[in-house]
Amino acid sequence: MKLKKRIPVIDQGDKLGFWGGKFGGNFVPETLKKPIEDLEILFNKLKKDKNFINERNKYFKNWVGSPTRFIKLKNLTRHVGGAQIWSKVVSDANGGAHKIYNATVHCLLARRSGKKVICGDTGAGYAGKMLSMAAKKFGLKCKIFMGAKDIKRQQPNVKAMKKNGAEVIPVYSGSQTLVDAVSECMRYWVANCDKVAMCVGSTVGPAVFVRICGWSTSQISRELKTQLIDEFGSIPKKLKLYNCVGGGSSSFGFWNEFMDYDKKQCEFIGVEAGGPAKSKKHAAPLTYGSKIGILHGAAQYVNQNADGQIEETESISAGLDYPGISPLHCFLKDTKRARYTAASDEEALNAYKVVTKFEKLRPSLEPSHAFSVAIAESKRLSKDTIVVVNSCGDAYKDREIIKRRLGKKYV
Amino acid sequence: MSNLISHAFKKAKSENRPALLTYTVAGDSSIKLSLEILKSISKKVDILEIGVPHNTPVADGSQIQTSSYRAIKNGIKVKDIFRIVKDFKQFNKSKPVILMGYYNMIFQYGENEFLKKCKSSGVNGLIVVDLPWPENKKFANKCKKRSIFFIQLISPTTTKNRLKKIIKDSHEMIYFISMLSTTGGKLKVSSKEILSNYNKIKKINSKKNVVIGFGITEKTIKSLKKADGLVVGSAICKEITNSLKKRQNPVTNVYNVVNRLKNKIK
Numbered sequence: 081m082k083l084k085k086r087i088p089v090i091d092q093g094d095k096l097g098f099w100g101g102k103f104g105g106n107f108v109p110e111t112l113k114k115p116i117e118d119l120e121i122l123f124n125k126l127k128k129d130k131n132f133i134n135e136r137n138k139y140f141k142n143w144v145g146s147p148t149r150f151i152k153l154k155n156l157t158r159h160v161g162g163a164q165i166w167s168k169v170v171s172d173a174n175g176g177a178h179k180i181y182n183a184t185v186h187c188l189l190a191r192r193s194g195k196k197v198i199c200g201d202t203g204a205g206y207a208g209k210m211l212s213m214a215a216k217k218f219g220l221k222c223k224i225f226m227g228a229k230d231i232k233r234q235q236p237n238v239k240a241m242k243k244n245g246a247e248v249i250p251v252y253s254g255s256q257t258l259v260d261a262v263s264e265c266m267r268y269w270v271a272n273c274d275k276v277a278m279c280v281g282s283t284v285g286p287a288v289f290v291r292i293c294g295w296s297t298s299q300i301s302r303e304l305k306t307q308l309i310d311e312f313g314s315i316p317k318k319l320k321l322y323n324c325v326g327g328g329s330s331s332f333g334f335w336n337e338f339m340d341y342d343k344k345q346c347e348f349i350g351v352e353a354g355g356p357a358k359s360k361k362h363a364a365p366l367t368y369g370s371k372i373g374i375l376h377g378a379a380q381y382v383n384q385n386a387d388g389q390i391e392e393t394e395s396i397s398a399g400l401d402y403p404g405i406s407p408l409h410c411f412l413k414d415t416k417r418a419r420y421t422a423a424s425d426e427e428a429l430n431a432y433k434v435v436t437k438f439e440k441l442r443p444s445l446e447p448s449h450a451f452s453v454a455i456a457e458s459k460r461l462s463k464d465t466i467v468v469v470n471s472c473g474d475a476y477k478d479r480e481i482i483k484r485r486l487g488k489k490y491v
Numbered sequence: 492m493s494n495l496i497s498h499a500f501k502k503a504k505s506e507n508r509p510a511l512l513t514y515t516v517a518g519d520s521s522i523k524l525s526l527e528i529l530k531s532i533s534k535k536v537d538i539l540e541i542g543v544p545h546n547t548p549v550a551d552g553s554q555i556q557t558s559s560y561r562a563i564k565n566g567i568k569v570k571d572i573f574r575i576v577k578d579f580k581q582f583n584k585s586k587p588v589i590l591m592g593y594y595n596m597i598f599q600y601g602e603n604e605f606l607k608k609c610k611s612s613g614v615n616g617l618i619v620v621d622l623p624w625p626e627n628k629k630f631a632n633k634c635k636k637r638s639i640f641f642i643q644l645i646s647p648t649t650t651k652n653r654l655k656k657i658i659k660d661s662h663e664m665i666y667f668i669s670m671l672s673t674t675g676g677k678l679k680v681s682s683k684e685i686l687s688n689y690n691k692i693k694k695i696n697s698k699k700n701v702v703i704g705f706g707i708t709e710k711t712i713k714s715l716k717k718a719d720g721l722v723v724g725s726a727i728c729k730e731i732t733n734s735l736k737k738r739q740n741p742v743t744n745v746y747n748v749v750n751r752l753k754n755k756i757k
Binding site: 270375389 | 545546547548549550551552556560563568569593594595596598599600620621622623624625626644645646647648649650653668671672673676
């Protein structure tokens with residue numbers, strides 16, 4: 081299995097949509113074959129269309145608010161006493177997280193296809209919140225599927241979705257989290273694909289959704305590349321990019337533009353959710369060696385039992401609480417381009433404490449996982465190493481959990 | 492290639508009626524009960540579809556989901572499902588059995604090993620909901636080599652060009668999904684429209700046995716009786732759920748539903 085140079089990773093899949101011959105694909109009911117093919121044709125055409133790219137860039141700049149900041153965390157760097165720690169503050173984006181990029185592109189595509197309704201899934205509620213914002217902006221009706229357990233623990237985002245006019249549909253099946261929300265959303269699309277567009281909230285699902293999402297979030301690394309050159313004159317000799325990985329949309333977007341650099345110069349570190357320290361459950365299929373299986377239309381490493389039933393996950397962060405992982409990350413892992421590890425709930429909470437103590441930055445629990453590993457590894461790294469952590473979400477949505485686990489003063 | 496499934500269609504045709512196919516989930520609500528249901532309804536049913544329950548079923552509505560989750564919760568494993576088929580075949584070896592499920596269950600078992608078990612337990616056909624054409628070509632060929640029908644699915648969204656190719660690669664039975672819906676949805680299109688789509692398939696190759704499924708209940712079954720076969724699934728799963736709720740015997744209740752269905756298409 082080999083990663084090709086000078087070809088975008090999203091376009092390195094084969095005819096049937098498999099990366100490396102075995103990750104991804106289209107394991108979907110027959111009914112979805114046609115709408116997926118239609119979306120593929122539309123996306124392949126538009127991603128080469130200058131007008132469409134200009135339109136996208138216009139909305140990214142004026143509405144999403146790009147570029148998001150790239151800042152040095154001076155106090156944290158001094159405290160850790162190793163590598164220089166920087167952050168790409170993607171939570172600056174309109175709505176407070178990277179999910180806005182994918183949501184915007186899906187709504188632009190839906191508009192081009194003439195569909196008036198868009199449906200989507202959400203875990204932490206960010207994908208849903210952003211889709212509801214973009215749908216409102218572009219005049220589409222919006223339906224969001226969300227696990228009942230997630231609705232309880234991510235209320236601020238639920239309120240935001242409703243305020244934007246979206247219908248939030250609670251999902252009570254299975255573990256009542258993201259995995260079930262994605263299933264229910266796909267079911268809804270199966271029944272309504274003639275009139276409704278679907279947005280998959282991460283780089284997961286049938287191949288075209290993986291590609292659209294990766295293409296959208298790559299805005300993050302496009303900005304970062306320019307910002308690094310502005311700051312250092314060139315891409316630093318020792319660059320390490322840390323990102324949390326749930327479905328894998330923010331990390332893929334954070335790395336994409338640096339793919340062709342040698343990994344000795346530009347290393348990618350993905351941090352999965354290890355779950356509570358005392359629990360055997362986790363949401364880290366790459367770190368803990370889960371087997372390849374089929375989930376939501378794609379072959380990927382996924383937590384499952386010997387029979388092939390998908391296993392329940394456990395993580396303090398709803399946005400990472402997914403048993404599978406993007407086929408793109410499976411591909412990056414097996415080609416050894418990226419390295420994956422996990423942080424536990426407790427480690428993420430601790431990192432949140434440290435970051436907020438030293439910096440004016442409030443990463444949500446998802447990027448707190450990445451901060452945890454970045455801080456630990458930075459200690460041992462030289463001062464000329466540039467560590468960048470993608471702070472891809474804002475902690476506002478986690479205030480209840482943080483209050484409960486760390487006390488009021490951390491909110 | 493001929494197998495028990497072909498005979499079942501022939502028999503129904505000779506009686507001038509569509510074949511009746513039922514879908515029940517293996518292990519719902521227990522291994523024993525699901526076997527008893529199969530034995531009991533097999534007197535009225537031409538082909539038995541047995542669901543392999545999966546916990547992320549992207550094409551199933553709430554009734555089949557409920558049955559699947561119940562079976563999984565009660566501990567059903569793939570090896571038990573082969574046991575159910577084997578036990579059933581000892582009771583009635585001429586009744587064709589089709590396993591229906593999602594690809595991950597086969598993938599984890601190993602395609603070859605799964606087919607070997609199908610053969611030794613007496614499975615006659617397979618429906619894999621999320622392994623569409625052309626992704627299913629290789630697996631379908633493996634099935635064919637073992638005289639197991641791989642049943643292709645066709646939907647109202649299938650394009651004409653694609654339809655021709657799927658039919659060409661199909662074995663003797665094809666499953667037509669009546670409408671855009673998950674299983675158990677309310678029939679939202681007219682039977683006339685469904686039959687017109689059905690006829691498009693028959694026109695391309697009249698020899699294939701085409702069954703219609705999704706949205707078929709006691710209320711709707713009669714209007715579609717021109718088809719080669721009709722599948723009822725959710726209505727039966729719902730009956731099991733209701734019987735359990737009312738603490739009645741699901742075996743008798745399901746038999747009665749199937750009996751009524753059969754009388755409507757005689």
